[in-house]
Amino acid sequence: MRKLKIPFLKPVVPPHVFCLVAEGVTYARVRDESPEGFVEARHFKYPSGSLGGPSGGAPLVTREALAEAVKAARALAGGRLARASVVYPDAWARIVPVELETMPTDPASGVEMVLWKLRKLLPTLPADVALVYAPMPVLGEEKRVLAAATPRAAVEAIEHAFEDLGVRVGYLAPSSLALFEGLAPALSAAAAGDWALLHRSGGGLAFFIGRGAEPIFFRQRPSGDAEDHEQEARLSLSYYAERLKGPGLRAVFVHDEESEGPLAGAAAFPVTPVAVTGRLLGADAGFDERVRARPELLAGYAAARGRA
Numbered sequence: 001m002r003k004l005k006i007p008f009l010k011p012v013v014p015p016h017v018f019c020l021v022a023e024g025v026t027y028a029r030v031r032d033e034s035p036e037g038f039v040e041a042r043h044f045k046y047p048s049g050s051l052g053g054p055s056g057g058a059p060l061v062t063r064e065a066l067a068e069a070v071k072a073a074r075a076l077a078g079g080r081l082a083r084a085s086v087v088y089p090d091a092w093a094r095i096v097p098v099e100l101e102t103m104p105t106d107p108a109s110g111v112e113m114v115l116w117k118l119r120k121l122l123p124t125l126p127a128d129v130a131l132v133y134a135p136m137p138v139l140g141e142e143k144r145v146l147a148a149a150t151p152r153a154a155v156e157a158i159e160h161a162f163e164d165l166g167v168r169v170g171y172l173a174p175s176s177l178a179l180f181e182g183l184a185p186a187l188s189a190a191a192a193g194d195w196a197l198l199h200r201s202g203g204g205l206a207f208f209i210g211r212g213a214e215p216i217f218f219r220q221r222p223s224g225d226a227e228d229h230e231q232e233a234r235l236s237l238s239y240y241a242e243r244l245k246g247p248g249l250r251a252v253f254v255h256d257e258e259s260e261g262p263l264a265g266a267a268a269f270p271v272t273p274v275a276v277t278g279r280l281l282g283a284d285a286g287f288d289e290r291v292r293a294r295p296e297l298l299a300g301y302a303a304a305r306g307r308a
Helices: 062-075 107-121 152-164 175-191 226-242 285-291 298-305
Strands: 016-020 024-030 038-045 051-055 057-063 083-088 094-098 129-135 144-151 168-174 195-201 204-211 216-221 251-256
Touching: 016 062, 016 298, 024 062, 024 298, 038 057, 038 062, 038 285, 038 298, 051 152, 057 152, 083 152, 083 175, 083 298, 094 107, 094 216, 107 129, 129 152, 129 285, 144 152, 144 168, 152 168, 168 175, 175 195, 175 204, 175 216, 175 226, 175 251, 204 226, 216 226, 285 298
Parallel strands: 016 083, 083 168, 195 251
Antiparallel strands: 016 024, 024 038, 051 057, 094 144, 129 144, 195 204, 204 216
16 A cells, blocks of 8 residues: 655645545646636535445545546546545544654654554544654744544545546645645745634634744634634634744634634634635636635645645
């Protein structure tokens, strides 16, 4: 089995992206040249009964679930579709900052160390997970890594389903990690200082604080109402100020894939939250309309953007 490719490994990634969501798969081809945007974008519902599982909270994606989308994507690409990026819902993974006494120097022993710590934090973590991690900036005395654990059976099912259809997965990531990694250079430049990114999708809320293109804070929680979001934001900002000695946020960016209630109240933040739009990213005029219609496309765009 190939090594799991999710953020931090900097693989070579083509412009073809498949965004897996609860009810179907959205295919997009991201434009390589300026202005950036989507050459194609189509959504396909999973055929009835085509998802297996779930395994550890994540469904098992089958060849039949993806066949229509891959066939259409290959036709739209003139037959040239051998490699693609794939993003999947945060709800299929657990993404957690993990504090360590010492930073690992060897990848194999590092996985064992991080997994041991992660199991102490998350006793209900599935027995067999695909784990990747990346060091976070050392601030004060804290040594942390950002770890992402996905049920191994779910990861292997995604890879095998695409392989059976003649497509090699070059990049595989939970949507929030793809968003941060791909958009961080543009968002940090727009902020000119510490910045935050809130992303709500599939019943979950992810909250990053970035310094430059690196995450210095991350928190993942189930979605709640606006009051819950404000409370979470206040707790996170208190941690940022007191433990991380943050000088203050210069910008707060939001991407909401759900329509039920507001994502975050402006009163919780020192600056007014703004939506991530094509204008911030230098994208074409049709970018925002495409993302409004299928919000998961922003993570797909970010996955392709981050390939450089």
